[in-house]
Amino acid sequence: MVLKPFCPRLRPELRLHPQQRWLRDPLTRLELALDPGSLAVVQALDGTRGPAELAQQAGLSRGAVETVLRRLLLLHLLEGAGQETVETLRALQAGNHELPFSVLREGRFACQGSGACCRSYGRCELDDDDLATISSLDLGSALPELAGTPWFEALPTSGGVRKFLASRNGVCVFLLESGLCGLHAAFGEAVKPKVCRLYPYTVLHTVIGVKVYDQGECARFATSSRSGPPVSEELERIQELVGPTRTLYHPVVRAGSQLHFDFGIFLRLQKELVGRIARAPLTAVACLLQAARLQRSLFDALAGCPLQVGQPEKLVQTVLAADCPAVAPTKAALAAGAQACAGLCDQLREVLHSSLHDPETPLRRGMRAQIEGSLEVLAALGQRATSKAADALLSGPELPSGPKLPSGPELDALFRISFRQTLFGDFAMVQERPRAGLLRLALGFLLSLQAMAGRSTDPLQHFDAGHSLALRVLRRHELDGVFVAFEEHVWDVFEALPELVA
Numbered sequence: 001m002v003l004k005p006f007c008p009r010l011r012p013e014l015r016l017h018p019q020q021r022w023l024r025d026p027l028t029r030l031e032l033a034l035d036p037g038s039l040a041v042v043q044a045l046d047g048t049r050g051p052a053e054l055a056q057q058a059g060l061s062r063g064a065v066e067t068v069l070r071r072l073l074l075l076h077l078l079e080g081a082g083q084e085t086v087e088t089l090r091a092l093q094a095g096n097h098e099l100p101f102s103v104l105r106e107g108r109f110a111c112q113g114s115g116a117c118c119r120s121y122g123r124c125e126l127d128d129d130d131l132a133t134i135s136s137l138d139l140g141s142a143l144p145e146l147a148g149t150p151w152f153e154a155l156p157t158s159g160g161v162r163k164f165l166a167s168r169n170g171v172c173v174f175l176l177e178s179g180l181c182g183l184h185a186a187f188g189e190a191v192k193p194k195v196c197r198l199y200p201y202t203v204l205h206t207v208i209g210v211k212v213y214d215q216g217e218c219a220r221f222a223t224s225s226r227s228g229p230p231v232s233e234e235l236e237r238i239q240e241l242v243g244p245t246r247t248l249y250h251p252v253v254r255a256g257s258q259l260h261f262d263f264g265i266f267l268r269l270q271k272e273l274v275g276r277i278a279r280a281p282l283t284a285v286a287c288l289l290q291a292a293r294l295q296r297s298l299f300d301a302l303a304g305c306p307l308q309v310g311q312p313e314k315l316v317q318t319v320l321a322a323d324c325p326a327v328a329p330t331k332a333a334l335a336a337g338a339q340a341c342a343g344l345c346d347q348l349r350e351v352l353h354s355s356l357h358d359p360e361t362p363l364r365r366g367m368r369a370q371i372e373g374s375l376e377v378l379a380a381l382g383q384r385a386t387s388k389a390a391d392a393l394l395s396g397p398e399l400p401s402g403p404k405l406p407s408g409p410e411l412d413a414l415f416r417i418s419f420r421q422t423l424f425g426d427f428a429m430v431q432e433r434p435r436a437g438l439l440r441l442a443l444g445f446l447l448s449l450q451a452m453a454g455r456s457t458d459p460l461q462h463f464d465a466g467h468s469l470a471l472r473v474l475r476r477h478e479l480d481g482v483f484v485a486f487e488e489h490v491w492d493v494f495e496a497l498p499e500l501v502a
């Protein structure tokens with residue numbers, strides 16, 4: 001088969017501003033800064049020149065031109081690249097497309113009434129409907145213990161003054177001693193704020209559909225995520241709660257300082273990741289390793305994406321259809337992974353410790369307790385990782401690494417649900433960085449296990465506490481920078497996982 005010559009041109013809707021040296025994509029709102037060399041290449045893209053002619057025209061080396069072209073190709077800025085994604089973006093902008101819902105088949109939820117979510121959330125924002133509904137209630141008669149207590153607080157934010165549920169002694173003012181919601185108990189579920197009615201689901205508008213998934217933070221996750229109606233039966237109710245207009249989530253994905261690509265590619269990776277976990281119910285560690293190896297092989301392939309018509313689609317399809325063979329890590333790589341894990345634990349502890357003493361952002365009681373608990377678990381995990389790093393390098397007797405971490409098929413099944421929810425939604429990335437997101441996923445898994453370690457002969461009794469501690473604490477935004485700073489160690493940490501849990 002003869003390949004059509006690769007003579008690229010920009011997509012017609014792109015706007016180039018030569019003086020200010022940027023290229024703007026009105027479909028995704030991407031604004032790409034161009035250095036002088038990139039600008040010269042972009043200006044020469046007329047659909048008649050291949051890389052060699054472009055190099056001549058722009059006065060650059062062929063290699064430099066190919067780097068620029070690959071960057072534009074992976075961002076779907078060249079005509080024909082990411083056709084399906086681009087067509088959907090165009091249709092959405094023109095108002096000709098309605099996004100379908102996209103959910104995980106096994107997703108379900110039933111509240112177990114622990115009340116933990118009402119003690120440890122960050123802030124619960126109230127919209128005008130929430131304010132009007134709750135204001136119309138006779139709170140004084142139904143909840144006399146609330147007398148004189150304001151039930152919302154108005155706080156200045158970067159987007160102006162916004163209103164949030166108020167708290168008393170660090171918990172929501174409406175939470176009853178019994179752990180039930182006072183609003184729900186007195187007036188029925190329909191009067192609760194929308195955020196509370198949506199919990200634990202969250203919604204993400206993407207070009208392939210409106211993703212609805214569990215945030216996985218419920219304090220009774222082991223039971224709640226396997227009970228109740230399937231999420232597919234809740235979509236009408238969820239649609240009513242989130243309303244019709246939401247911003248499309250379509251960021252540039254950053255898989256390294258030089259590798260940036262369109263979110264459409266990441267959506268295909270996500271689909272394959274969650275599909276593989278469902279198709280082959282492996283152990284939790286094997287699932288994580290598989291996810292990391294697939295991501296790594298895709299990122300490596302994209303970094304050298306051929307400059308051809310039909311790319312990067314062909315490449316993405318080939319990589320996602322292939323197996324990722326395991327490569328036994330060297331002792332030095334194992335030690336590096338364990339050391340990175342220990343360093344990560346140290347840094348996370350430092351930042352969390354500061355959060356406990358930050359007068360600017362007072363913590364709710366439940367969250368404070370979880371952060372305090374996590375400091376201890378992170379210290380134990382760090383110690384474990386340090387001793388595993390030493391073991392990998394020394395051939396002498398093993399160093400003490402603390403109590404054995406729990407394992408077993410029931411735990412694996414729960415972690416598979418948790419991993420699928422995380423990899424399906426926006427928690428798969430930290431600040432649009434999938435490597436940092438993967439690192440957080442691995443650390444959440446280790447932290448959950450460490451929190452369960454040595455606590456009873458039946459680790460399932462403690463799964464919920466460990467899992468919610470890991471997910472709630474590690475998703476705090478002040479920790480994002482730590483995961484980003486350590487993302488270059490992600491592959492080593494993953495390859496060391498079997499050793500770290502042994």
Ligand code: SF4
Pocket residue numbers: 117118124165172173174175176180181182183184192193196
């Ligand atoms: S309003 Fe009810 S459901 Fe919402 S946080 Fe308060 S107690 Fe919990």
